[in-house]
Structure formats: C-alpha cells, structure tokens
Amino acid sequence: MLQLYTEDTYEVEGEPLFGYLRGRYTHEELSAIDDYAFDLGIEVIPCIQTLGHFGQVLQWPQYTHLRDNQEVLLAESEATYEFIEKIVKAAASPFRSKRIHLGMDEAYGLGEGRYAQLFGFKEPTKIFVDHLKRVHEICSRLGIQPMLWSDTAKNNTLQGYYDESSNPATPELVESMPQNIDLIFWDYYHTNPDVYEQKLKQHRDLGCRQPWLATGAWTWSRFWTALPFTFASVRASTVTAKNKNHGVRNTFITIWGDEGNECDIYSALPAMCYYAHHGYSSQDEIDISLLKLSFEGICGASFDDWVFASKAIIDDTPSGLPITQRTHYAPNTSKWMLWEDPFVSFLSPQYSDEDFETHYRSIAEHLFDALETKRNLGPLNLRLEFPARIATVLSLKCHLRQRLEDAYRKRQYEQLYDLAQGRLSRLREEVDHLWRYHRQMWMKMYKPFGWEVLELRYGGLRTRLETMYDQIMAHVEYAMTTKDSLSESDPLENEHARIEEFEVDLECLFFGSRTNLLLDYSRAATSIRHG
Known part of the structure; x- marks a missing residue:
C-alpha cells in the first residue's frame, strides 16, 4: 500500500x-x-x-x-x-x-x-x-x-x-x-x-x-x-x-x-x-x-555510511546525544546552524563548548572518501555528497563569528583580514557549491515548484555572508589607514569605524542540553520576529 x-x-x-x-x-x-x-x-x-x-x-x-x-x-x-x-x-x-x-x-x-x-x-x-x-x-x-x-x-x-x-x-x-x-x-x-x-x-x-x-x-x-x-x-x-x-x-x-x-x-x-x-x-x-x-x-549503498551521515554529521554533536525512553524527538542541529545568520550568529552560544570544527571536518572527509572509494560497490553512495557538502560548510561556519569578534575586539586587524580573506571567503565558496548541488538534486527529483522556498534561504545566507565580508574589509581598511586611534576618533564620522554586530555580548538562549534543539527556519535565521 x-x-x-x-x-x-x-x-x-x-x-x-x-x-x-x-x-x-x-x-x-x-x-x-x-x-x-x-x-x-x-x-x-x-x-x-x-x-x-x-x-x-x-x-x-x-x-x-x-x-x-x-x-x-x-x-x-x-x-x-x-x-x-x-x-x-x-x-x-x-x-x-x-x-x-x-x-x-x-x-x-x-x-x-x-x-x-x-x-x-x-x-x-x-x-x-x-x-x-x-x-x-x-x-x-x-x-x-x-x-x-x-x-x-x-x-x-x-x-x-x-x-x-x-x-x-x-x-x-x-x-x-x-x-x-x-x-x-x-x-x-x-x-x-x-x-x-x-x-x-x-x-x-x-x-x-x-x-x-x-x-x-x-x-x-x-x-x-x-x-x-x-x-x-x-x-x-x-x-x-x-x-x-x-x-x-x-x-x-x-x-x-x-x-x-x-x-x-x-x-x-x-x-x-x-x-x-x-x-x-x-x-x-x-x-x-x-x-x-x-x-x-x-x-546499492552502504548502510553504515548512510546511518553515519545521519548520526555523526547532520544532527549529532561531538559529545553525542544518547537516545533514551525520555527522548521524544531528533534535533536538527545542521539546519539551524546552517541557516542561522552568520553575522549576528545569535545561536552560537548554544555550542560554544563543543568542537564542531573538528567534528564536521572529519566527518566530511569520511563521507567524501566513502562516496569515492565505494562508488563501484554502492552507486547510491554518491548521494552522500549532499551531507558531505553540508558538513564542509558547517565546519567553516561554526565558531567563525566568535573568531572574528575576538580579533575585532583585540584590534588584531591582520588577523581579522586573514579570517575574512581565508575562512570567510572559503565559506562563501562552499555555500555556493552546496546551493548548486542542492538545486541540481531537487530538479532531478521534483517539479521546480517549491524550490523557490529553499533558494530564498540560500539567497539570504549568501547575501548576509557578502555583507559580512564587505563590512569587515571596509573596517580593516579604515582602521589601517586612519591616522587617529579608534579610541580617539568619532565613530559617527565614518560608518566603517565600528562593527557593531561584534560589540554585542551574546547570550545562551536555550538551556539543558544546549544543542538538543529542533528549530524551524524562521526561528533559526534571525533573533528578530517578523510582523
């Protein structure tokens, strides 16, 4: 049936x-x-x-x-x-x-x-x-x-x-x-x-x-x-x-x-x-x-690799989330971490004590290896490229705001510049690769209607990353070229004198198991309620 x-x-x-x-x-x-x-x-x-x-x-x-x-x-x-x-x-x-x-x-x-x-x-x-x-x-x-x-x-x-x-x-x-x-x-x-x-x-x-x-x-x-x-x-x-x-x-x-x-x-x-x-x-x-x-x-695929993509990549954490009889849902860590606004990154305190960088990077490497080495034995293992690309993006996106904020507050302009030119720029490239792969996958499986919902999400993420990059580069240029120290200059004289997003102390919003969250897009993308 x-x-x-x-x-x-x-x-x-x-x-x-x-x-x-x-x-x-x-x-x-x-x-x-x-x-x-x-x-x-x-x-x-x-x-x-x-x-x-x-x-x-x-x-x-x-x-x-x-x-x-x-x-x-x-x-x-x-x-x-x-x-x-x-x-x-x-x-x-x-x-x-x-x-x-x-x-x-x-x-x-x-x-x-x-x-x-x-x-x-x-x-x-x-x-x-x-x-x-x-x-x-x-x-x-x-x-x-x-x-x-x-x-x-x-x-x-x-x-x-x-x-x-x-x-x-x-x-x-x-x-x-x-x-x-x-x-x-x-x-x-x-x-x-x-x-x-x-x-x-x-x-x-x-x-x-x-x-x-x-x-x-x-x-x-x-x-x-x-x-x-x-x-x-x-x-x-x-x-x-x-x-x-x-x-x-x-x-x-x-x-x-x-x-x-x-x-x-x-x-x-x-x-x-x-x-x-x-x-x-x-x-x-x-x-x-x-x-x-x-x-x-x-x-025509590896059972263990497909389960691994779910457990270790998408919705688990480095410390693990054990399933007990008191567990009533599966968190969607990858979703809220991907769509969360990268500049404000208001959910990042939820995982500040977790090493997601190593976690996602090692898992992405495992999945890319699995889809390459097992393509002849399991042709459907090629679908592992989707979670592998998500893991790659998340390995770059998690903790990025934290590192940028730290360099900004310490006025380490070379470090801020290197992060923007290196990790942030690579993140933008990997988001583009993920968007294009996801679009290709959708068009092969479905009618085009409905894809616009996801593409608007990707578009929002891409433009926020671009704004983030432009603001950082403009601030670095201002800081490196101004003759006055930033503490003595009037920030109202130049809109690039400060990056106000990095001056806000972020708060942990959900307690208990702090990454054990099931959030929809509207809740994860921004802290501001629409309407």
Missing part, C-alpha cells in the same frame, strides 16, 4: 487556485502512478485533508467564505461540504482504490474563529464529530471507504493526544462516532512500547476494534533522515503492532516534507528497510547483519 499525501497538490476542476503554483499533480500523472503501482501489486490510496491543514488554500481571498481560521475549514457551512465533495471526487477518481484518507488531524482552533461568530460556541469535539458525519455521508454516497487520523478535537494538542491519562473515549463520543471508519493512531515520538499499548487500548475503547498504527521516518525539518532515532521509535511502534492482543492489522511508515522539504528523501531508505525487516519477523529484534546486506543489495 502507498498512501500518496496531498493537501492541495492535485487538480480540482473549476478551482484554479487549489494547488496554485504548487506543482499539483494532473489527473493523468496520478493515473500513471496508480498504473505503475498496480503492476507491482501495490494499492495507492489518496491521502488528503478535509478540515485542518488548509492554510495554502485559505490564504486566498476567493476562499474566505470557507475559513474558520487560517488553517481550518468552516464546519457546518453548506458551502464547505460542497467544496469537500468536489475535492474528494477529484482526489479519488484517478485511483483504482475505493479507500481514501480524509486527514482531519491537527485542526487547531476548530470552532474558535468565524465558526463562533456565525454559529455560536459549541464544544469542539461535537463540531468535529458532526463534521466527520457529514464528510462520511459524502464518502458513502461516492462508494468510498474513509480513514482518518485519530487526534480528534477532544485532544486538540499533541500533548493531549499522547497523554496516557487522557482517554477521549467518553460515552458521548463513542455513541456519536461513525462505526465504519478506520482510525489511525500516529506516533513518531516515543521509544517506549508501553506508550503505544496504552493509546491503542484507548482506541479500542473508542469503538475502533482494529486501529491502524502509523510510525514515521524522521525526514521533516532537516537535510538527512534522523536514522538512529527513527530506528528507536519505529521499533517501539512495530513491536507493539506485532502483538496480536492489540488488534492492529494495518501499519505504515510515513515520510513528511515539513519546513521546506529540504531533506534528501532517499536518506529514508535505511528506515524503510529496517521497517520492512520488522514486518517480516515475529521477533522483537531483527538480524542487523542481514538488514545491512539487504540494504546494500536492494539500494
């Missing part, structure tokens, strides 16, 4: 702004995918949204009438259900399958926006269930069997969804839920099987005798799949699913492209193989040596 997730990335007749400039699939493209999968014995199931996750569509004025809030459709409105019937038909028609995934997850703020103004306050769970009934009627009329994520409005936060003490199965909810809908419990965060057991029991209490269970390969908000944590969470999920007492007959593993889809999606292949080996084994543990052999035989 393949569930092809689309929010608005498919064509809907008469809706030109649905999937506008998003590279949406045509009906013919979706049919071709279905034909290809059918020849391999794979059922393709459309996976859409029918309540939340509608921000891309609802941003346009033409859809204001369908808006509860910026992300959620307006329940109880007849126009909404006419729209939903249209998108359900469009999503289902290219496929042989008579099943459809309706989504309905993370409908945050349901009933609190325009709904409350139009219909008054109602308990969110009732709004959700009534909405589900209406969409279920549409599916029944079209002869389609629906499934949906199980985070109902009763648990309208992730914390509430995974709270073991919070059982949504109230008598009212059990009585009102449609009986022939498959509920999918999704959990990508826990490495303890006990959590899955408890939540599956609550699903059975809700009347779902055979809940589905979805785990995840951690591809979102990063450049390379977080494989060690993925293995730990997949194992906990799958071991639980294989226990027949829990009533699970269907499971799947998800891949997501949140936060720009920066990740090389192929880096999830070791996770797919690991998941498959668990699926074909009744044991709690699998044969790792067999897993490595099968990965190398099927995918």
Whole structure:
C-alpha cells in the first residue's frame, strides 16, 4: 500500500487556485502512478485533508467564505461540504482504490474563529464529530471507504493526544462516532512500547476494534533522515503492532516534507528497510547483519555510511546525544546552524563548548572518501555528497563569528583580514557549491515548484555572508589607514569605524542540553520576529 499525501497538490476542476503554483499533480500523472503501482501489486490510496491543514488554500481571498481560521475549514457551512465533495471526487477518481484518507488531524482552533461568530460556541469535539458525519455521508454516497487520523478535537494538542491519562473515549463520543471508519493512531515520538499499548487500548475503547498504527521516518525539518532515532521509535511502534492482543492489522511508515522539504528523501531508505525487516519477523529484534546486506543489495549503498551521515554529521554533536525512553524527538542541529545568520550568529552560544570544527571536518572527509572509494560497490553512495557538502560548510561556519569578534575586539586587524580573506571567503565558496548541488538534486527529483522556498534561504545566507565580508574589509581598511586611534576618533564620522554586530555580548538562549534543539527556519535565521 502507498498512501500518496496531498493537501492541495492535485487538480480540482473549476478551482484554479487549489494547488496554485504548487506543482499539483494532473489527473493523468496520478493515473500513471496508480498504473505503475498496480503492476507491482501495490494499492495507492489518496491521502488528503478535509478540515485542518488548509492554510495554502485559505490564504486566498476567493476562499474566505470557507475559513474558520487560517488553517481550518468552516464546519457546518453548506458551502464547505460542497467544496469537500468536489475535492474528494477529484482526489479519488484517478485511483483504482475505493479507500481514501480524509486527514482531519491537527485542526487547531476548530470552532474558535468565524465558526463562533456565525454559529455560536459549541464544544469542539461535537463540531468535529458532526463534521466527520457529514464528510462520511459524502464518502458513502461516492462508494468510498474513509480513514482518518485519530487526534480528534477532544485532544486538540499533541500533548493531549499522547497523554496516557487522557482517554477521549467518553460515552458521548463513542455513541456519536461513525462505526465504519478506520482510525489511525500516529506516533513518531516515543521509544517506549508501553506508550503505544496504552493509546491503542484507548482506541479500542473508542469503538475502533482494529486501529491502524502509523510510525514515521524522521525526514521533516532537516537535510538527512534522523536514522538512529527513527530506528528507536519505529521499533517501539512495530513491536507493539506485532502483538496480536492489540488488534492492529494495518501499519505504515510515513515520510513528511515539513519546513521546506529540504531533506534528501532517499536518506529514508535505511528506515524503510529496517521497517520492512520488522514486518517480516515475529521477533522483537531483527538480524542487523542481514538488514545491512539487504540494504546494500536492494539500494546499492552502504548502510553504515548512510546511518553515519545521519548520526555523526547532520544532527549529532561531538559529545553525542544518547537516545533514551525520555527522548521524544531528533534535533536538527545542521539546519539551524546552517541557516542561522552568520553575522549576528545569535545561536552560537548554544555550542560554544563543543568542537564542531573538528567534528564536521572529519566527518566530511569520511563521507567524501566513502562516496569515492565505494562508488563501484554502492552507486547510491554518491548521494552522500549532499551531507558531505553540508558538513564542509558547517565546519567553516561554526565558531567563525566568535573568531572574528575576538580579533575585532583585540584590534588584531591582520588577523581579522586573514579570517575574512581565508575562512570567510572559503565559506562563501562552499555555500555556493552546496546551493548548486542542492538545486541540481531537487530538479532531478521534483517539479521546480517549491524550490523557490529553499533558494530564498540560500539567497539570504549568501547575501548576509557578502555583507559580512564587505563590512569587515571596509573596517580593516579604515582602521589601517586612519591616522587617529579608534579610541580617539568619532565613530559617527565614518560608518566603517565600528562593527557593531561584534560589540554585542551574546547570550545562551536555550538551556539543558544546549544543542538538543529542533528549530524551524524562521526561528533559526534571525533573533528578530517578523510582523
């Protein structure tokens, strides 16, 4: 089974702004995918949204009438259900399958926006269930069997969804839920099987005798799949699913492209193989040596090198980040360290006590060596160039601001000049190489739409590095040519007399495990909030 997730990335007749400039699939493209999968014995199931996750569509004025809030459709409105019937038909028609995934997850703020103004306050769970009934009627009329994520409005936060003490199965909810809908419990965060057991029991209490269970390969908000944590969470999920007492007959593993889809999606292949080996084994543990052999035989790459790229390069630290049962996410160190503004470098205190330079430089050397020496044995090892280039950039970028600031404050102008001409200039070159490689990789894999999001990030980084270089060189020239000492001259007389960015004492903002952070681009790029 393949569930092809689309929010608005498919064509809907008469809706030109649905999937506008998003590279949406045509009906013919979706049919071709279905034909290809059918020849391999794979059922393709459309996976859409029918309540939340509608921000891309609802941003346009033409859809204001369908808006509860910026992300959620307006329940109880007849126009909404006419729209939903249209998108359900469009999503289902290219496929042989008579099943459809309706989504309905993370409908945050349901009933609190325009709904409350139009219909008054109602308990969110009732709004959700009534909405589900209406969409279920549409599916029944079209002869389609629906499934949906199980985070109902009763648990309208992730914390509430995974709270073991919070059982949504109230008598009212059990009585009102449609009986022939498959509920999918999704959990990508826990490495303890006990959590899955408890939540599956609550699903059975809700009347779902055979809940589905979805785990995840951690591809979102990063450049390379977080494989060690993925293995730990997949194992906990799958071991639980294989226990027949829990009533699970269907499971799947998800891949997501949140936060720009920066990740090389192929880096999830070791996770797919690991998941498959668990699926074909009744044991709690699998044969790792067999897993490595099968990965190398099927995918044509070194299992250890690909895991190494994840653990040692992208999202680990020199001191390591052990995975325990209290670990609930994989940090994205490489992402926030790459996109962080290089001049201000406001996150650099988070890793001031770590030797990331040696760490990233040694790992880049290992990966470049692996993709060269093993290209004949494992041709897919060539994809290691992406994390290798990221590691090269980070080895130059980390601690750079610290060294420049130190030279500036000590008025070591020759040192400041050498850093700008040497390390900073090389960093600019390596960022350009990374940008071009990433662009080439994207264009080979995807439609061009969406690349503009990442290219704007690269563009911002490149121009900030250029400004940084120009400001340093102008200051050095001023300092070396002025006859007066800088302490006696008036800084207002020349804009290059100071580099104010280097005069700010930076603070550590996140404590605890200071590099154990999962940050999106807007949080990592600058300390200034937009708006």
